[in-house]
Amino acid sequence: MYRIPAGYFDAAAGLPLHPIAAEAMLAASDDGWADPSRLTSASRRSATLLEAARESVADNLRVRPDEVSFVPSGAHALVLAVLGSLAGRSRAGTRLVHSAVEHSAVFKAADWHMSRGGDVNVIGVDPLGRVGAAEFVQAAVKPGVAAAVLQAANHEVGTRQPVGELAAELAEHGVPLVVDASHDLLFGSAPDGAAVFTGDARLWGGPAGVGLLVVRRGTRWRSPFPADEGEYGRSPGPPNVPAIVGAAAAFRALRADRIAAGKRLSGLIRSIRARIEDLVADSVVLGDPEDRLPHIVTFSCLYVDGEAILTGLDRRGFAVSSGSSCTSDTLTPSHVLVAMGALTSGNVRISLHRDVTTDELESFLTVLPEVVAGVRAQLPGAQSTSRVVRDSDSPPPANGVPRVVDSRGRRCPLPILDLARVMPSIEVSAEILVLADDPAAAADIAAWCRMRGQELLGASGMGEGVTAYRVRRLH
């Protein structure tokens, strides 16, 4: 029995080890411990297990075994996919094209590429989180582009990308498309036309130490880092054969009923999407409603801090993720939400594993509004409006001069809370100037205006990290 803790709605952050993987790893610990590249009997047994695992994964994805390499993690796979594709095509140029909503490992790889003189073109997305196919192709087929990167589907909001269409167009121009297929491989097929694609065994119940790097035949790929002969020169050091065997066993097990599982989860997600905005006041569901991953739903809500929701849900026994800025060590909110222009405050990603019960889902949907309401009640200044809005000390503005709300030093979700509190006190068609230095404010004030039907007239930098947002009251 697969022991996923009840209330675990964070499948896209990783699953516990699938029992089939645990069993395979145990069996492989006797025959798979030796370095498979050596000449002893123990090594030959290890090599046999490794190649069987490779063939199983290759067969399942309908690729050739020698196209499949096992690397130390999904993040390693992505970095190797991106930088190896660039290195293999360095004669064509040094430009990398990727979408604004890729996994952070792609951004890390791109930064590394730039620090070595490379050039990177980031393609924006629409409010659903999808790149424009025409814009992406146009950028990717320009002279000097070595490789382009696009995820099969977004890991935060679930929106699928037009990968098949793009790959075909890029192939005509000889530009390889690298596809982050990690979240799609649970339910989908190997991405059509991708030159290179990647996966992560953590997402399908394999052990943490196994990433999947698939380099299709005919692709010019060259190791960007020191490599030996291991895994076709794609990952150095003796491979972790028992872990790879476990990952392959879980992959096969989970993909066996991938279509039925996808359909079931899709139905559950559709029903959550339909109910969330009613259940949680001032919330907005993100991502494409139809063309999406079957197991992920994401929403944001006004006037709450994502970390507080996470903590509140965790105390009630539910695990989710959040792209709000307050949830990480860094001060910036999820780059995916920012690129979509989505509200970053109170962001929650629910991702379902296939054994989720409707009962646990229903209790989650009962608890969620209580937790959000509880967090809102605890917000600093929720009781005392006088402290929340720190208007400038200047005298009341004359007609036509915007009211200034000073939210400097206040973190998400406070700037939009400040804005929302002042708005009713000004006249319709009058303006408010919000001064804020929280990086999340840009996306959040825009999203708030959209949700509330008010108008964001513009934003201008004031120096020292402060931005002034001009908002007009429309109703």
Next chain:
Amino acid sequence: MYRIPAGYFDAAAGLPLHPIAAEAMLAASDDGWADPSRLTSASRRSATLLEAARESVADNLRVRPDEVSFVPSGAHALVLAVLGSLAGRSRAGTRLVHSAVEHSAVFKAADWHMSRGGDVNVIGVDPLGRVGAAEFVQAAVKPGVAAAVLQAANHEVGTRQPVGELAAELAEHGVPLVVDASHDLLFGSAPDGAAVFTGDARLWGGPAGVGLLVVRRGTRWRSPFPADEGEYGRSPGPPNVPAIVGAAAAFRALRADRIAAGKRLSGLIRSIRARIEDLVADSVVLGDPEDRLPHIVTFSCLYVDGEAILTGLDRRGFAVSSGSSCTSDTLTPSHVLVAMGALTSGNVRISLHRDVTTDELESFLTVLPEVVAGVRAQLPGAQSTSRVVRDSDSPPPANGVPRVVDSRGRRCPLPILDLARVMPSIEVSAEILVLADDPAAAADIAAWCRMRGQELLGASGMGEGVTAYRVRRLH
């Protein structure tokens, strides 16, 4: 009970999973599967296990926990140690200094560094495999040196390096010493004075996917590859917590009796070293007889192909390693043996695990001479001397003109076999010119002359990969 197969004399290539590691991994699979960097309860449990493992290893090595990072393998650890130390000191210069007998991962890292404009100085070793401390220091303290790398002890022949002495001298000049401690950590302490050192859990009965990278405080180390916050920015992607927990448990278990185990193995190795040259005709034991790793002994023997010995021993149930050229996909023999000027033909490394019995060792020492004799009997031309020596078609040489032996196209151990066959047919003080294109011939002809008391007068390149070796018969 630790199930190491009987006859396994290849401990330095990796051990089966220690039962304590297996148990710890199983226990950690419930509480350690989640990404430890997240905020859910599952992640916090995972982070607790990870930090406990880190503290256990740190405590055992008497370093600080935040100096310890877990990376995907021993090879990754070495590459990161070398390139991260160079990156952290790029202002001081771009030169790397390392010994000629380092692990191949150091050479791969050095190649990578050179391909990016870096500069590498390789310091040779004496016939025992040890760098000269004075020469190493002189090279490493030159202006422009960013980092120096030296193993604690050699992985092929067991010779210890003067790491403590060097580290102290280098520290005075502000040059960090990176130490590959992987084989020494089973029995020794953390290398004194090293700025950075590495280990490999495969060698101590941990799982394959865990390398140890220890960056001591005050060291300027910077990730040479794209990294995130994981493992203090030293290894990206969620760490494999169950594997790390298993590695730490095995480390503690194996180091608990490291001194007693080292003494016992040392005694066994000493006795093998004393007997091998008598047991195996025309063999020579390599490496320092005293200042050495306690569990490794290596010898080479004339007129045999290393792979044939390995295969022969494997058929009789014994696993060993070989640095002979014929045992790998590449045509070059072990760079360690070449750097030592040691015989590369018929090379065998015996490495003991601590549960080895004297019975299995005695049966190995009975079987070994039989296998070597069997291989020698099977050598091409062993029966027919007329085919072996392909003298040039020229008429018999006049007085003073060397006899030419054409060994072109013949692989190790045939060139020295050719030489040995012709030698008795020439007069004392006459010369032989051996033409060979096997890269192993350089070390092997030199080693043969030393072993046989004959004189190698010189070697000169003839173009197209062919070298002419001038040998004088002395007796």
